[in-house]
Amino acid sequence: MIALRSELPLKGDTSSRFVVWLVMVLVFMASIALTTNAYIGALLFHWNQSVTGTLTIQIPVMLDAKDPASTATTERVLDVLNRHPAVERATAVPREKVTELLKPWFGAGEAVADLPLPVLVDVRLSTSEPSAINAVSNSVQSTAPGAVIDDHRAWLNRVIGLAEGLGAIAITAMALVTIALGLTIVFATRASLAEFAQVIDVLHVVGAKDGYIAGQFARRALVQSLIGGGAGLLLYAPTLGFIAWLASRIEPGILPDISFPASHWVVLAALPFLAGLIATITANVTVRRALSAKV
Numbered sequence: 001m002i003a004l005r006s007e008l009p010l011k012g013d014t015s016s017r018f019v020v021w022l023v024m025v026l027v028f029m030a031s032i033a034l035t036t037n038a039y040i041g042a043l044l045f046h047w048n049q050s051v052t053g054t055l056t057i058q059i060p061v062m063l064d065a066k067d068p069a070s071t072a073t074t075e076r077v078l079d080v081l082n083r084h085p086a087v088e089r090a091t092a093v094p095r096e097k098v099t100e101l102l103k104p105w106f107g108a109g110e111a112v113a114d115l116p117l118p119v120l121v122d123v124r125l126s127t128s129e130p131s132a133i134n135a136v137s138n139s140v141q142s143t144a145p146g147a148v149i150d151d152h153r154a155w156l157n158r159v160i161g162l163a164e165g166l167g168a169i170a171i172t173a174m175a176l177v178t179i180a181l182g183l184t185i186v187f188a189t190r191a192s193l194a195e196f197a198q199v200i201d202v203l204h205v206v207g208a209k210d211g212y213i214a215g216q217f218a219r220r221a222l223v224q225s226l227i228g229g230g231a232g233l234l235l236y237a238p239t240l241g242f243i244a245w246l247a248s249r250i251e252p253g254i255l256p257d258i259s260f261p262a263s264h265w266v267v268l269a270a271l272p273f274l275a276g277l278i279a280t281i282t283a284n285v286t287v288r289r290a291l292s293a294k295v
Contacts, residue, residue: 019188019221023228023279024235026177026184027271031236033177034268035260037170040163042258047156053088055123055133057081057140058148073144074119080143086125086132093120118148128153181275185221185282192217193290200291214287221283222276229272236268 059074074092081090098117125132137149193200200213 019184019224019279020228020231022184023181023225023275024231026181027229027232027275028235028239030174030177030271031233031268032239033170033173034264034271035240037167038260038264039258040166040170042260044160044163046258047159053125053128054152055125055136056150056152057121057123058150059119059121059144060146060148074121076143077121077140077147080139081121081123081136084136084139086127086136087123088126089124091122093122178278181225181278182282185225185279186286189217189221189283189286190290192220193287210288210291213291214284217287218280218284221279225276225279226272229275233268233272 057077059077078090078092081087095117098120123136125136133151133153137151140147140149203213
């Protein structure tokens with residue numbers, strides 16, 4: 001039980017400000033780590049939904065996509081694909097859409113319109129089995145030997161590997177933040193015990209139990225953690241807004257629009273209370289062990 005009264009002058013403790021500032025930094029770091037991990041997960045889910053069971057085929061052209069030879073090659077490839085049992089749908093991407101996709105990198109000038117851009121064929125497969133992908137690729141290569149088949153799963157697997165590594169780093173950061181919070185409370189509590197050793201001895205003389213004294217330190221740790229955690233979230237809010245502003249300046253189409261679920265914000269809001277719980281338990285256990293060791 002956390003006592004409501006306090007005979008210890010803990011408000012004037014020299015470690016109080018240090019704990020509040022450090023908890024603020026730790027909660028801020030934890031918020032950033034959680035958001036980074038959630039964004040990476042949402043980004044991978046979006047990409048996975050977009051590329052699963054799809055292929056993009058590039059049919060190179062010599063001068064112009066409207067050249068009869070290029071048109072005939074494209075029609076043959078589309079005919080082969082639409083008759084293939086593993087293909088659900090195959091359509092040629094309009095040149096205007098290809099030019100639109102290149103705008104973020106090359107702009108919208110005449111130079112892009114005059115480029116001999118390859119003909120893109122968007123293929124939706126009825127299955128994502130590797131054998132089906134290989135069969136479709138072989139059919140396209142036999143029809144148009146110069147065609148390039150992009151299996152989006154190949155690059156997505158590499159991105160997934162990178163994301164898993166970043167996710168592991170975020171989890172490690174969260175673990176380190178938790179350990180740092182616990183160690184901070186331990187050292188701050190021990191410093192307070194040494195500072196108020198005489199007052200604690202007097203309380204023991206008048207009949208105060210170890211649990212009563214530990215409860216006062218635990219309450220102080222709880223208040224400090226809640227104040228520091230709240231300040232950490234206040235610092236996180238403008239930081240997230242600044243990052244979102246930077247992302248909004250990127251050309252549309254490069255980054256997908258990602259929205260976090262309500263559970264993410266609930267977890268963020270709970271961080272100060274989680275920090276307070278860890279601090280309360282740590283302070284209580286630290287004081288009880290220190291006082292029992294003196295007996």
